[in-house]
Amino acid sequence: MKSTFHIALLTSTFLSGAAWAEDVTLTIESWRNDDLTIWQDTIIPAFEAANPGIKVVFAPSAPAEYNAALNSKLAAGSAGDLITCRPFDASLELYNQGHLADLSGLASMANFSPVAKSAWQTDDAAATFCVPMASVIHGFIYNKDAFDALGIAVPATEAEFFAALDKIKADGTYIPMAMGTNDQWEAATMGYNNIGPNYWKGEEGRLALIKGEQKLTDAQWVAPFATLAKWKDYLGDGFEAQTYPDSQNLFTLGRAAVYPAGSWEISGFNTQAQFKMGAFPPPVAAAGDTCYISDHTDIAIGMNAKSAHAEQAKTFLEWVGSAEFASMYANALPGFFSLNSTAVEMQDPLAQEFVSWRGKCQSTIRSTYQILSRGTPNLENETWNASANVIKGTETPEAAAQRLQDGLASWYAPQQ
Amino acid sequence: MAAKKPVRWHIAVFLAPALAVYTAIMIIPLFGTLNLSLFNEEGNVRVFVGLRNFITLFGDPLWSNAFWNALGNNAWFFLVHMLVQNPIGVALAAILSSPRLRMAVFYRTAIFVPTILSFVIVGFVWKLILSPIWGIAPGMLDMIGLKSLFAPWLGKEEYALTTLALISVWQFVGIPMMLIYAALLSIPDEVLEAAEMDGITGASQFWKIKLPLILPSIGIISILTFVGNFNAFDLIYVAQGALAGPDYATDILGTFLYRTFFGFQLQLGDPYMGSAIAGAMFAIILLGVCVYLFGIQTRLRRYQF
Incomplete structure (x- = not known):
């Protein structure tokens, strides 16, 4: 009786595993609930079109609750696969606790300058755990x-x-x-x-x-x-x-x-x-x-170290580090500038003016x-x-x- | 031999619900906090440190300066309430209890209404009224030719705390008024009639007959004001934020505790030092209440009618 139950349980796990393999769903944790429509209408469809087989869900919570909600979800093991990272100590703490994966090996990390990465690195800069998205x-x-x-x-x-x-x-x-x-x-x-x-x-x-x-x-x-x-x-x-x-x-x-x-x-x-x-x-x-x-480096995205879909999550993060994402994000949210080393064409004249300073001035945080x-x-x-x-x-x-x-x-x- | 007194179970039974709720949400957290104040974290491990948090709080100038500043501000906040709110409350009650006053019910309600408003609304409305940019205060002063008296009160170190204390007085003056009003109404007519027979009327009747009779109520109001003021937090937080600007001029124990315990912006919360501050606040309030209970209340003369 008991073994039958176990077999049934195993079978169902395999079956659902097979179903997942066809279409993996990645969930993004974020505090940017203002950006929900931008993610749903622009960014996610673009990614899904280029990467068939991976579905992405943007699941933001209120900014003031984000840190506390994320911490308890991570502790309970119910957090999404992708984690939007606050700069510096808040994210560093998550990395030290083993909740965020080390992403130093991502190819797209080469697209970011040391300053851009500094907000999501260990103090000795040995490990980078989030892909920089935007600065102000x-x-x-x-x-x-x-x-x-x-x-x-x-x-x-x-x-x-x-x-x-x-x-x-x-x-x-x-x-x-x-x-x-x-x-x-x-x-x-x-x-x-x-x-x-x-x-x-x-x-x-x-x-x-x-x-x-x-x-x-x-x-x-x-x-x-x-x-x-x-x-x-x-x-x-x-x-x-x-x-x-x-x-x-x-x-x-x-x-x-x-x-x-x-x-x-x-x-x-x-x-x-x-x-x-x-x-x-x-x-x-x-x-x-x-x-x-x-x-100032303000927002980045990392991977839940316990994510069941690490490969797909890394595919997504590689894409976040690409010039395509940078251009899409910076234009959807003028004022949040891509940290990507590739220059991004922006439509908004005021945003263009701000970002033009990167060419003639030295950046710091x-x-x-x-x-x-x-x-x-x-x-x-x-x-x-x-x-x-x-x-x-x-x-x-x-x-x-x-x-x-x-x-x-x-x-x-x-x-x- | 008299029969053994029956055990009066009903007392325990009826007390139990209130006692259980009070213990669960007040007494246990209180001792939990006091307990937490004796610990600290060393390398992510919680260790018992005895009174070291309190030694830091009172001995380290970085902590003690902030603490004494908050305590001093709190004392001034309390003093303003005692000197302004309670005398005005007593005066309003005396006027309201005068039988010749018309529309007494309207005044009583109007003065009491702010008490039931939320701190958030009071803070926000007063911030707008006093705003140097959009506020009506500069315009109203201008109308009576006193524009020169206007200053951005909430932004100046020397005025901000007094301004907030007066806003709080405005909000809560209804409470002493109501309590004293009730006390005045409970004075028996015979006493007042006897006074009138002796030729004591009007103001001297208030000073000589009514005031001594309502002194216990004033005592209770004073202690309520004391406890309320030393626990205050909301109004300052709403109007000035957790940093209690300008330059910590409006920082009281409540905001100091909040900043320490829960953290603020890049400052991570420190529950251990926060508990130490909470413990100090508890001691201050306990001390104040004891002084009142044993030093003042026992000496107040009470009259039985």
């Missing part, structure tokens, strides 16, 4: 109509930048720059980490900081704070209580001329703003200097994201607070830098 680029979006009306040329150097702001302020029609300090993160993300790479020379400074060769109190790390301190005079009345949505609305309603931005704003601004927009990279100190941009925000006090959170304080003028650039350095040195051995 920082810079400034400006109101082209306002600039034309006031006869302002797009600033390339810092002096031109502040001259332009002075001119807008003197004219009085527009608030020169739309940013508030109420939510704090804009000051750090769109302020410090936007303009900073020009001072600390992008990757050079960022890696030196991680190695402990530079300190946050060095001139190149204090200088961006000193520049931020000058922004105060160009922000709107009551910027201290201005929130992130306030700033977005001020700009898209045409009341402010310059918006310190991340490229993820592009699609939202395209629908909201009734005027022409342009963008420029963070201005450099003197004309002709090498420019550096924050091209936000200085606080890799390794340096693992301890307490958390460097990223402290940088929010310090940047907001410096813009408001309640803390001097030197004092803010000193505080960040003391906090970092308190737990990070290479800085001690």
Whole structure:
């Protein structure tokens, strides 16, 4: 009786195995529920047409719940075959726990630069566990109509930048720059980490900081704070209580001329703003200097180490690493730029402008994201607070830098 | 020899459901948290560390500065409630209980309504009212010629906490008002009539007769305010976020606990230090309640009618 049951069970397993072999279904875990239609209508049909026999299901959950939901699914063994990866420590932790497979051997990994891969590697860069999908680029979006009306040329150097702001302020029609300090993160993300790479020379400074060769109190790390301190005079009345949505609305309603931005704003601004927009990279100190941009690695995709369809999943990941996917994804989501080394043709002019900086500037990522925000006090959170304080003028650039350095040195051995 | 007293089982039976629920969702988690605060993680293994988390919390300047800042802010938050909310609550109750006041029911309801609103709505509405960009506060001040008094209150270190405390006062002033109102109504008419016979009327009747009679209620309100304020979290979180800006000026124990326990942005949660903070909060509240119960309440004179 018992053996009959076992045979029946085995048979059914084989039969279902045979059925699977005909048509394998891969499930993608993701937090990008905003992108559901893009995956279903554009990306997945393209993959399935090229790879008969593999079906793909995009199964996103809400962004705020994603990490917790994914962790419990992985622990229970019910997670999908493909896992959308958050950058740095969240995914590294999954890899260390054995949930994400090592993908260093994928052929398409060659299509990505070391910076692009850095967010999904072990600290020694020996293993890469997710295929990079997209990054967001920082810079400034400006109101082209306002600039034309006031006869302002797009600033390339810092002096031109502040001259332009002075001119807008003197004219009085527009608030020169739309940013508030109420939510704090804009000051750090769109302020410090936007303009900073020009001072600390992008990757050079960022890696030196991680190695402990530079300190946050060095001139190149204090200088961006000193520049931020000058922004105060160009922000709107009551910027201290201005929130992130306030700033977005001020700009898209045409009341402010310059918006310190991340490229993820592009699609939202395209629908909201009734005027022409342009963008420029963070201005450099003197004309002709090498420019550096924050091209922050934001999203990637990896493989569940316990997936039953590892071969098919790898086929899919190889495809994600291809130029075809890069072009499709970048055009469907302007502002989320492909990390693929192959140049991608994009239709959106604002997105084109942002991505063109990769050709003339050096790319780096936000200085606080890799390794340096693992301890307490958390460097990223402290940088929010310090940047907001410096813009408001309640803390001097030197004092803010000193505080960040003391906090970092308190737990990070290479800085001690 | 008297018959043996029957065992009164019904007391235990009727207490059991409430006791079971309370134990399951309050007492066990409370001791679980206190227990967790004595552990920490070393190389992914949970180890017993005794009071080391508390030594870190009070001894390491990085932690203790944040803790004392949160405690100081919390004390100010409580003080504003005691100095503004409760006196206004008592005054409103005194006015409402005056028999000559018309539409008393309307006022009572209108003042009490904000109490039943969600923190999220209160925080959001007040943030909009006070917004320097779209808010109605600058315009209204402008109408009476006081535009110069306007400041982006929620964004300034020196005003933000007081502003939030006053928003909370606005929301909750109905609670002391209702409690005191009920206490005032329970004062027997004979007492008041006797006072009138002796020529004590109006304001002096309030100060000399009614106030001493409602003092126990004021005591209860004070302790409720204390517990509520030192457990507060929602309003600050809704209005200023978990970082309790500007520059931690509105950081109270609740937001400090939240940030530590659950983590924030790139900061991963630290349940062990979080539990230590929760333990400290528990001690503070317990201490405050004990001071009240043994130091003040036993000395309050009670009148039996």
